[in-house]
Amino acid sequence: MSSGVYKIGLLIDEKRYEAIKNLPFASKMKSMFGGEIRMLEVEVDEDTAKKILAAFPSARVDARGFLEDLPVAFKSALFEAVVETKSVGKEAFEKVFQKIDQIKEAAKKEKEYVPPP
Amino acid sequence: MYAPLEPHGGRLVYNVVEDKDKAANMAAGLTKLEVEPTLGPDGAPIRNPYREVMSIAYGFFSPVEGFMTRNEVESIVKERRLLSGWLFPFPLIFDIDEEKLKAAGVKEGDSVFLTLKGRPFAVMKIEEVWKLPDRKELADAVFGTPEKNGEVVKRRFDEKHPGWLIYRMMRPVALAGKVTVINPPSFKEPYSRFWMPPHKSREYVRQRGWKIVVAHQTRNVPHIGHEMLMKRAMFVAGGDRPGDAVLVNAIIGAKRPGDYVDEAILEGHEALNKAGYFHPNRHVVTMTLWDMRYGNPLESILHGIIRQNLGATHHMFGRDHAATGDYYDPYATQYLWTRGLPSYGINEPPHVTDKGLRIRPVNLGEFAYCPVCGEYTYLGISYGDYKEAPLCGHTPERISGSFLRGVIIEGLRPPKVVMRPEVYDVIVKWWRVYGYPYVTDKYLKIKEQELEVELQ
Ligand SMILES: [Zn+2]
Numbered sequence: 177m178s179s180g181v182y183k184i185g186l187l188i189d190e191k192r193y194e195a196i197k198n199l200p201f202a203s204k205m206k207s208m209f210g211g212e213i214r215m216l217e218v219e220v221d222e223d224t225a226k227k228i229l230a231a232f233p234s235a236r237v238d239a240r241g242f243l244e245d246l247p248v249a250f251k252s253a254l255f256e257a258v259v260e261t262k263s264v265g266k267e268a269f270e271k272v273f274q275k276i277d278q279i280k281e282a283a284k285k286e287k288e289y290v291p292p293p
Numbered sequence: 294m295y296a297p298l299e300p301h302g303g304r305l306v307y308n309v310v311e312d313k314d315k316a317a318n319m320a321a322g323l324t325k326l327e328v329e330p331t332l333g334p335d336g337a338p339i340r341n342p343y344r345e346v347m348s349i350a351y352g353f354f355s356p357v358e359g360f361m362t363r364n365e366v367e368s369i370v371k372e373r374r375l376l377s378g379w380l381f382p383f384p385l386i387f388d389i390d391e392e393k394l395k396a397a398g399v400k401e402g403d404s405v406f407l408t409l410k411g412r413p414f415a416v417m418k419i420e421e422v423w424k425l426p427d428r429k430e431l432a433d434a435v436f437g438t439p440e441k442n443g444e445v446v447k448r449r450f451d452e453k454h455p456g457w458l459i460y461r462m463m464r465p466v467a468l469a470g471k472v473t474v475i476n477p478p479s480f481k482e483p484y485s486r487f488w489m490p491p492h493k494s495r496e497y498v499r500q501r502g503w504k505i506v507v508a509h510q511t512r513n514v515p516h517i518g519h520e521m522l523m524k525r526a527m528f529v530a531g532g533d534r535p536g537d538a539v540l541v542n543a544i545i546g547a548k549r550p551g552d553y554v555d556e557a558i559l560e561g562h563e564a565l566n567k568a569g570y571f572h573p574n575r576h577v578v579t580m581t582l583w584d585m586r587y588g589n590p591l592e593s594i595l596h597g598i599i600r601q602n603l604g605a606t607h608h609m610f611g612r613d614h615a616a617t618g619d620y621y622d623p624y625a626t627q628y629l630w631t632r633g634l635p636s637y638g639i640n641e642p643p644h645v646t647d648k649g650l651r652i653r654p655v656n657l658g659e660f661a662y663c664p665v666c667g668e669y670t671y672l673g674i675s676y677g678d679y680k681e682a683p684l685c686g687h688t689p690e691r692i693s694g695s696f697l698r699g700v701i702i703e704g705l706r707p708p709k710v711v712m713r714p715e716v717y718d719v720i721v722k723w724w725r726v727y728g729y730p731y732v733t734d735k736y737l738k739i740k741e742q743e744l745e746v747e748l749q
Pocket of ligand 1: 664665666667
């Protein structure tokens, strides 16, 4: 498959929206349930997708090419990286992979522990 | 016609001895037998029969007074009738190990002193000691198979179905007989606020002056789809006039991992009247102890029985009632309450058949948010020639359980059109306690250790 065919859907609630609303990609989000929740689609190239699938055994690719069943810790880290790098591309994933060991540790506990909001 | 209707089978059971001297006399000299949980293949507790002892003795399952004999279990799986002829959907079996039976040395005609966590609890008068048949066959007979029950069963039951697994994992011998609670337990917080057994619930309904009471079954923290179901069901319940109140009754016990924790279910529903989405004079939240069998249409019969005994006149049934996975048709319960389930020996709807229920069904489909209308619309029911179609003609956004779980587990606040903020706050409150918003194996173990009650 060519690069950029995979995607990750990040859910954006009002609090998350505040952090990204002025960035160029904010206007392209799909709105659901009257606009209080949105979906930010992050594109994933082949190499990155491979690395993600290798890091998280529970992750899978669905029929539409979305990476699903990703750990909460990974998705949170990805969102933080999007905010920090102001990008939905390679820079954001580089940032996430800098602390992948820490994310993997948190992900292992997620069957029984996820930190409350 | 008006609430409270007569109890199922005509008489409300209340086999609870409060008098301490009388209780001591009943237990004197009896062999003790500890009530033990049923364990899943991986050792996780999936049921504790203490909940059935409580629900029988306090009259939730009236007219049932005890655990069933072999004949009665056969009658249940053949035509869902007790030996007295009254409709009842599930076998209630007190199962134990052979070695434990030998060690106790009890036989038919004896009484046995049931203890819970080593504390005095109840007495069972043993009417019969019987051997269970092949447990896998029993579990199939209880729930049905696609071959035999094709009108509603779409997929063969297996270990992933929590109710099927309860029967599959039962111990080989059963004790049948009437049970009496002789040491009434006190409930822990928050359960104590929601414990209102049938005799008290019926009194509450009378005191409030409610005439039309529509029951809502729940094993869920309510989202707005549930709230719409409750409100619209109350609107149609009385037929010629709206209902007076919604009686929310939560099933408390071992649940499927991924369901919400029991404490959040109760307080989540309570939040709806505390925060003003229901008037507290027209909405009450109570509980029943039962390790849910997820038997969709069969479970709906048990729900009808419990809520009739609690004093309700109507019971609302929505899509995928008491279901998990895709074992049953999503509208199997509506099928039962409009046509009966002949393949289970039920030839008419439960409220029409002789020795059936008095409570009446309010059969409804799903409600969903329409972004065009900016409010909820009704989707209707799919069955046979009928197809779900949004009332408003637009494309509403269904609330899927997995979507909502995804939003919540990521720590995001669900939209107000999906879940009331006060309800979400309850989820977070119990998430802080257990480190997780949903049932996990760890939660099931804590629950088995703690139970919902304390015994003196
Ligand atoms: Zn509409």
